[in-house]
Structures are given as C-alpha cells and as structure tokens.
Amino acid sequence: MKKNLRALPKLRxxxxxxxxxxxxxxxxxxxxxxxxxKGVTHIPIAALGVLLLGPGTSITHEGVKVATENGCxxxxxxxxxxxxxxxxxxxxxxxxxxxxxxxxxxDTAGHIAVVLRMYEKRFGETVxxxxxxxxxxxxxxVRVRTAYQHASRDFGVEWSGRxxxxxxxxxxxxxxxxxxxxxxxxxxxxxCAVVSAGYSPALGFVxxxxxxxxxxxxxxxxxxxxxxxVAFEVAALQSRGDVLNVExxxxxxxxESFRQGRLxxxxxxxxxxxxxxxxxxxxxxxxxxDGTDDPPGWLWDGEGQEVEGGVNHGPxxx
Numbered sequence: 001m002k003k004n005l006r007a008l009p010k011l012r013x014x015x016x017x018x019x020x021x022x023x024x025x026x027x028x029x030x031x032x033x034x035x036x037x038k039g040v041t042h043i044p045i046a047a048l049g050v051l052l053l054g055p056g057t058s059i060t061h062e063g064v065k066v067a068t069e070n071g072c073x074x075x076x077x078x079x080x081x082x083x084x085x086x087x088x089x090x091x092x093x094x095x096x097x098x099x100x101x102x103x104x105x106x107d108t109a110g111h112i113a114v115v116l117r118m119y120e121k122r123f124g125e126t127v128x129x130x131x132x133x134x135x136x137x138x139x140x141x142v143r144v145r146t147a148y149q150h151a152s153r154d155f156g157v158e159w160s161g162r163x164x165x166x167x168x169x170x171x172x173x174x175x176x177x178x179x180x181x182x183x184x185x186x187x188x189x190x191x192c193a194v195v196s197a198g199y200s201p202a203l204g205f206v207x208x209x210x211x212x213x214x215x216x217x218x219x220x221x222x223x224x225x226x227x228x229x230v231a232f233e234v235a236a237l238q239s240r241g242d243v244l245n246v247e248x249x250x251x252x253x254x255x256e257s258f259r260q261g262r263l264x265x266x267x268x269x270x271x272x273x274x275x276x277x278x279x280x281x282x283x284x285x286x287x288x289x290d291g292t293d294d295p296p297g298w299l300w301d302g303e304g305q306e307v308e309g310g311v312n313h314g315p316x317x318x
Contacts, residue, residue, distance in 0.1 A: 017048070017188055020051070020057055024060075026062065031046070052077045053074065071192075095198050097197055104275065110285070112133070115205050144223075144233070160238040179288070185254040185258075197271060197272070209254070227254065227293070
C-alpha cells in the first residue's frame, strides 16, 4: 500500500520521553540498545517522542539515524543546564503546516491573531477589546507569578523568585533547579510535537529570535498546569529528605504529569487550532492595530532583545 505522506503521525500514541546517562547507545536491528554497567536496555524508539541523553552518554551514527527515521527528537542534556537540541525530519513529509505558519508569521494581522489566541488559551477567557499587547503580557506575568506563589504556599516551599546561574548549576536552590529541569522536559516534548506535525521550531509568535522560539510559545500553554506543581512538590520532598536527586525525581514525575495531563493527546491538536485563526480573529487583530499606538513590529523584531513586559527566554529558562 502506498504511504500517505500527508498523514499526521499519531504522536498521542507515543511515550513522552526517556532519559539515559553514563551509557553507550547503539542501533540494534531497527531499535536502540543502551549499554551501561548494569547491562543492556532496549529502548522502544518507534514509540518514543524524545530521547534525552545525559552526562557520560555517547550515541553512534546509526543510533541517531534510527531515531530520526522513527521521528524521535534527541536532546543532549548537561549537568550545568546547557542543552543542545537535535531533530530529524519528523514523521510527516507535508509542508502544509509550515507554509501556513510562515504566512501567519509574516502577516501583521495574522501574527497578532495568533498571539491573541495563544494568550486566551492560557487565560481561559477572551482578551477584552482594546487591551494592548503590553497589557496582555503583563497579565501573563501576573498569572505565572501567582502560580509560583500558590505552589509555594500549597507545598510549603520558600520562594524568592526565579533565580539561577547556568554556569553554577549546583548553587541554585532546589526549586529553581527543579523548575529548570521540568522546563527542559516540557521543551523536549513540545519540540518533538512541533517537528512531527511539520511546523518550524524557529518561527515563534510571542517569543522571537531563537531557533526554538515556537517551542517556547507552545510550552507556555502547559507550563503552569503541568510543571510548576511538579517542581514545587519535588522541592518540598527534598527539603524533608525524602528525595536525594532532584533532577531525576523531576523527570520521573514529569512523565507522569504529562501522561495524566494527556499532553501528547493535546499538543498537536492545540497547535493546529492556534494556527487556524478565523475571520473573526483576524478582524479583532485588525481592530487592535487600528485602536492602539503600540507598534506591532516589536513582537517579532528579530533582534532577540528583551522587551518591556516580556522575557527573552533561553534554552533552559522557563
């Protein structure tokens, strides 16, 4: 039977991610094998969305090839929080979604329409008419800060703000390390979904100037619900001596959080929905342009600089 190259792979049927460290990963037939001091572990690469390779891990050329052939993204994860993403072609060969994304990104009204839809999906309500982009970003900042404060209270973890130094990973407090680790897991899964569906990770709408800007856009839809509670819960367990390795516990709990939150079942569907603004959305965007003095170009000025009311996210900064 001739393969339908336009068919969207069923990412929702996949496992989210698997973390491997201090091992050698090789191809075995059409699968991956991980060799370490404990023996050999078979990796179900055909059913995996993201493979995270931690410190002390090497992978062969054939290993990377089989991961690519099965639409699995690879993330090299370092102890100091430095992560480099790699991607294959994804499982779809259609450029329809990429062309739609590029058209919306380049069109001012379309771009703002997508931005409004993204924020409304986070807020769970319609953005009031006349609200400027700066005001919307301010509301998002309040929403995230409130989530941190509530999690701090609910889990009994002291919270003094998002603060860590990538060059000194161990100096950060447990909750900041947990948030960074959880964000990396979320970015990996969202990156896999973006590529698998045929979108570009670089063409962001809220974030800009990074090769993973669109990944950060998508991840922000789920951050508060899925990873903030995990990070604070693990930090609370660590403070009581119930958890010794914060990062490992975060990865385990993120997998469960993604499963319970049905992340893989939602993410591609949500992206497709966001990338199809209707005429009413476009009209609202045009009204926004007509009714505000804010220059819309700053949303995607391409300079990669911080803007008032917003944050320019880096690879490990949630």
